[in-house]
Amino acid sequence: MRYGFFPGCTLESAAEELMISTKKVANALGIELIELEGWTCCGASHIQDVDGFLATSVNARNLALAEKLGAPLLTVCNTCTLMLRTTKKELDEDKELRDKVNIGLRKSGLEYKGTSEVTHLLWALIKDYGLENLKKLVKRPLTGLKVANFYGCHIVRPPDIMGFENHKNPRSMEIIAEALGAECVDFDQRLACCGFHAVFPAEKEVMKLTAINCISPKLAGADCIVTPCPLCQMQLDMYQPDAQKGYSEDIEMPILHLPQLIGLALGFSPKELAINRHIVSAVPFLKESLGV
Amino acid sequence: MEKLVLRIHRYDGVNKWLQEYQIPYKKNKTVLWVLTKIKEEIDPSLNFTSACRHAICGSCAVRVNGTAYLGCKTAIDEIIETFDTNVLTFEPLKNFEVVRDLVIEWKPKVKKMKLVKPWLIPTKAGSIEKGFQQSEQEFSKIASPTDCILCGVCTSECEQLSVNDGVFLDPFILSKAYRFAVDSRDGSPEEHIQPVVENELWKCIHCMQCVTNCPKGIPLTDQIAYLRKVSMKMGAKGNQGARHAYAFYGDVKKYGRLNETMLPLKTDGIMSTISKRIPLAARMVYKGKINPLHFPKKVKGIEGIRKIYKYAQELSK
Ligand code: SF4
Ligand code: SF4
Ligand code: FES
Numbered sequence: 091m092r093y094g095f096f097p098g099c100t101l102e103s104a105a106e107e108l109m110i111s112t113k114k115v116a117n118a119l120g121i122e123l124i125e126l127e128g129w130t131c132c133g134a135s136h137i138q139d140v141d142g143f144l145a146t147s148v149n150a151r152n153l154a155l156a157e158k159l160g161a162p163l164l165t166v167c168n169t170c171t172l173m174l175r176t177t178k179k180e181l182d183e184d185k186e187l188r189d190k191v192n193i194g195l196r197k198s199g200l201e202y203k204g205t206s207e208v209t210h211l212l213w214a215l216i217k218d219y220g221l222e223n224l225k226k227l228v229k230r231p232l233t234g235l236k237v238a239n240f241y242g243c244h245i246v247r248p249p250d251i252m253g254f255e256n257h258k259n260p261r262s263m264e265i266i267a268e269a270l271g272a273e274c275v276d277f278d279q280r281l282a283c284c285g286f287h288a289v290f291p292a293e294k295e296v297m298k299l300t301a302i303n304c305i306s307p308k309l310a311g312a313d314c315i316v317t318p319c320p321l322c323q324m325q326l327d328m329y330q331p332d333a334q335k336g337y338s339e340d341i342e343m344p345i346l347h348l349p350q351l352i353g354l355a356l357g358f359s360p361k362e363l364a365i366n367r368h369i370v371s372a373v374p375f376l377k378e379s380l381g382v
Numbered sequence: 383m384e385k386l387v388l389r390i391h392r393y394d395g396v397n398k399w400l401q402e403y404q405i406p407y408k409k410n411k412t413v414l415w416v417l418t419k420i421k422e423e424i425d426p427s428l429n430f431t432s433a434c435r436h437a438i439c440g441s442c443a444v445r446v447n448g449t450a451y452l453g454c455k456t457a458i459d460e461i462i463e464t465f466d467t468n469v470l471t472f473e474p475l476k477n478f479e480v481v482r483d484l485v486i487e488w489k490p491k492v493k494k495m496k497l498v499k500p501w502l503i504p505t506k507a508g509s510i511e512k513g514f515q516q517s518e519q520e521f522s523k524i525a526s527p528t529d530c531i532l533c534g535v536c537t538s539e540c541e542q543l544s545v546n547d548g549v550f551l552d553p554f555i556l557s558k559a560y561r562f563a564v565d566s567r568d569g570s571p572e573e574h575i576q577p578v579v580e581n582e583l584w585k586c587i588h589c590m591q592c593v594t595n596c597p598k599g600i601p602l603t604d605q606i607a608y609l610r611k612v613s614m615k616m617g618a619k620g621n622q623g624a625r626h627a628y629a630f631y632g633d634v635k636k637y638g639r640l641n642e643t644m645l646p647l648k649t650d651g652i653m654s655t656i657s658k659r660i661p662l663a664a665r666m667v668y669k670g671k672i673n674p675l676h677f678p679k680k681v682k683g684i685e686g687i688r689k690i691y692k693y694a695q696e697l698s699k
Contacts, residue, residue, distance in 0.1 A: 099640040128682035130638040144694040194693040198686020247590035283589035292585035
């Protein structure tokens with residue numbers, strides 16, 4: 091399996107641990123990730139507020155780079171996936187727009203043809219790789235670990251663009267976690283928004299959301315949250331101490347990236363997966379539950 | 383499946399309780415059919431609203447198993463299949479005051495909606511005698527937002543509203559502002575957009591709940607992006623949301639990538655960043671999550687990206 095890899099800006103900076111763990115896990119699974127040379131920021135759902143056509147053009151360029159590589163494009167970020175898939179849908183359904191965008195792309199020697207699909211690691215594991223193949227490589231079943239699967243908005247909504255599974259009751263995260271031997275807890279905020287995209291203009295409200303998103307799985311008995319999105323991880327982890335300030339009850343909840351959860355089951359140590367970089371430490375409960 | 387178990391959140395104005403009913407399952411029936419069946423055959427004290435039964439009046443929206451649906455348009459089979467259960471839990475829409483059982487109060491929302499002047503402010507081009515003609519292309523701009531039936535589904539699921547103290551405008555209100563701002567017969571779009579800017583436009587958290595659940599498929603989040611774009615053109619660029627969007631816009635042009643270290647400074651300004659974000663920055667540096675000295679290098683092909691920017695700018699003129 092070979093993909094054009096679109097890391098997205100956070101993997102180069104504040105979520106570098108996701109880059110580390112994604113590469114480790116992909117390597118162990120035999121998935122070839124070829125980083126797209128010259129990829130740009132997807133706009134993170136902000137550039138369209140300034141110029142919608144530009145946001146489409148910038149992502150058309152990213153898609154064209156994957157097409158040049160002759161591989162589907164894979165990301166590990168919900169918002170990158172949504173931005174790229176939105177662009178692909180717009181261009182594939184509107185020839186006039188595609189022609190207009192391609193005039194700009196040709197100025198940089200590229201063309202969008204529509205030949206590469208856009209997927210997320212979570213979906214690729216289920217659809218392309220196969221659960222049975224994943225199960226075969228589990229060296230350290232996550233028995234006894236209670237995980238709360240926090241999907242994040244942009245991997246399920248809007249369904250006409252994302253569409254991998256039923257957006258009101260998705261199961262992909264649970265399917266993977268259970269294949270790794272973990273126990274999944276049900277909690278109210280499973281499909282909630284982390285608020286990351288408005289953490290500056292809506293700080294007060296987003297901190298409230300962060301607290302609610304941590305308390306809900308805690309009450310459900312989870313050891314940790316796991317998420318397929320670095321932005322959700324950052325919001326819930328990095329800002330947790332700030333969110334705690336508004337609450338008397340203890341909201342402490344470790345937040346893992348999906349590849350880190352997979353990596354633990356494949357036998358890597360928390361350090362190898364850079365779990366020690368998180369603000370809310372996950373190491374004590376991992377020691378307790380898995381002995382690592 | 384033989385029966386449906388219906389758990390309904392009841393409220394009599396003072397007390398709240400959960401009441402259970404059972405009815406035989408029937409294929410191809412709607413959510414509204416279930417409620418009507420209970421009211422007509424089991425419990426006439428149950429309150430809910432409905433009128434047209436054809437997805438036109440917008441009055442039958444209700445939450446089932448955790449999300450809002452338009453009752454007369456939604457098949458129970460869809461819900462049974464989604465949640466793999468014969469137990470349906472009914473609640474009134476969220477983010478509204480509840481009057482009785484599943485009945486919600488619209489008055490405060492209508493009052494709030496008036497802020498955006500949801501009526502035409504006519505251009506001078508038209509008159510009572512000549513009328514207000516519109517081309518097909520001009521009409522297509524308002525075709526989608528005029529589909530809104532004020533069902534409240536978008537509001538119910540809006541995650542900003544769930545934590546907001548009530549200032550943030552409900553998605554259908556934002557849509558209403560958009561609808562009049564883009565109408566070719568309206569002579570004063572600013573009068574619809576200015577109140578939107580003054581009432582927390584940038585607090586939308588991009589949760590996509592509104593656009594996902596709207597039974598009329600109205601592209602609410604695109605409309606929000608439009609309102610933001612035009613508000614900045616009108617000069618409202620000094621707020622955090624606009625500065626944040628421009629930080630992304632500028633960084634991609636300059637480097638191709640986002641400079642996350644500089645993002646707070648560009649969004650909040652130096653003083654606010656120093657006073658508010660030092661503890662956050664300190665814990666991130668301590669854990670090795672950010673390197674304050676890391677600056678993105680220009681990506682390969684940056685000249686091409688700048689050409690794309692230039693081209694987009696020319697087109698927008
Ligand atoms: S995308 Fe914005 S307006 Fe729509 S539901 Fe979410 S927060 Fe509300
Ligand atoms: S925008 Fe859609 S969901 Fe919201 S009130 Fe109108 S029809 Fe209902
Ligand atoms: S009863 Fe009128 S929209 Fe459902």
